[in-house]
Amino acid sequence: MGPLSATAFVLISLVKVIVVFTVIMVVVALMTLAERRVAAWIQDRSGPNRVGPWGILQPLADGLKNLLKEENLPGAASAGLFFAAPMIAIFPALVLFAVIPFASPLPTRWGLVPMIVADIPVGFLYIVALASLGVYGLFLAGWASNSKYALLGGLRASAQMISYEVGLGLSLVPILMLAGNVSLPAIVGQQQELGVWYVFPLLLAFTFFIVSAFAETNRLPFDMPEAESELVTGYHTEYSSMKFSMFFIAEFSNVLTQSALMATFFLGGWDIPFWSGDNMRALADGTIVGATPALWKTLLTLGAFALKTGFFVFVFIWVRWTLPRFRYDQVMALGWKVLIPLLVAYIAIQGGAMLGLQAGGIDSGRTYALALFGLNFVLLALLLFWLDRGRVIRGSWGASRRRTQLIARAPENVGAASEEAAAV
């Protein structure tokens, strides 16, 4: 099976773009429902369940409502930027998915079709570059509204997102070191070849990536830009109607993309574990290395990818309804004083360990990965222990000790103790 002809390539690309775009929009709509349903489930109530079966048409009703609601344009706002900001926010959120491979290559009558919108060789840089554009939409929204809450939200959003972007970028460097490639299909292929998902040899990078991803998407516990108890709703205070929902579409599709990235970088993308039937890699000329592609394999791997992505989306929602919000200075301190120095140290340690293992003759395969996993596990344990410093992990012990001290210091007991001492 050869490569696609030029006409077939363009037509199939068009089909893929439209299908993926539609699927993202539908999934984002369902995610708004999922968030409310999961929230309800966590808080032991029903959630929206009236529109359609299990409330599944609720997003449609919400969308229609938002379309018909009255628009708002504050008198002091800069009208052009005010209208442009939601568009600037939604654009990078929707195009990011282009370089994420979502299933194994599909054999068709016209040739082998890779299941990725754009198999560009610089997929990694594409993601980093476009993800950083998201901040413009939020900041311009805050600035254009000319309202104090909106401006503060916009400022917070921009400072927080650029701070954690450094952390996000740094936590991706170990992946590059291990994969030696900047194309996402190649990273998936490397994980299949290694036989171990990157979450194991790069456990610490995964941890840092999750923290940065939460901050990048402005989700709780990092939702400073729209902290409703401080800033009403932050940068979109003055927005209503469809422009308001566009910020939410942008936020949810960012969550979806970050989940898909976690699945791709750390959980093997569309790889099915313990099965070599899907270990295939399409070369640039359309030939295939490894197992033979088939339609059922494509569907199966698509299911695996959806499952992994869905899991991370659930984690995003779960965390949102579990953890309280940080203070702003805590968020910035975590980004600059903890995340960045630790990541720099981690990159140095990881690089040294990889060079050491290679010098020792172990430079690929499962042993290499497991040795790195051991190192990462120890480092993560040390990090958690240091971050905790006996506050949570040894909580019951600490609490009982504190209680004993308090009892001893209580006035009536202090007197009793001194009387005892006097009697002795």
Place this chain on the structure above:
Amino acid sequence: MQRHYIPVLILFALSLVNAVALVGLSHLVSTFRPTHVKKAAYESGIPALGDTRERFAVNYYVVAMLFLLFDVEVVFLFTWGAVFNRVGLFGYVAILLFLFVLVVGLLYEWKKGALEWD
């Protein structure tokens, strides 16, 4: 390989059309009857005091400047990471020196109080 950028352009076009269509459609469909009160900036119900576009905390500028430095660092590390297995020990030592300079810079900013929020 150039042709792989065609779908990116198609997706860009589709996303732009989608963004403009969403805003445009709701602008056409929905009503907007501005009144004096509706056009005022929202400040929790009380009349807005003064203008918004005044001075704001200098920390935001400092963070933006630091970001520029460290983002360039990340770009350098990307290129190094991609060829990590080929440049070996020499590249590793070189990048350690580079990281050392940056960490000294970060510590300097830290001691100067550029990372403090109050």
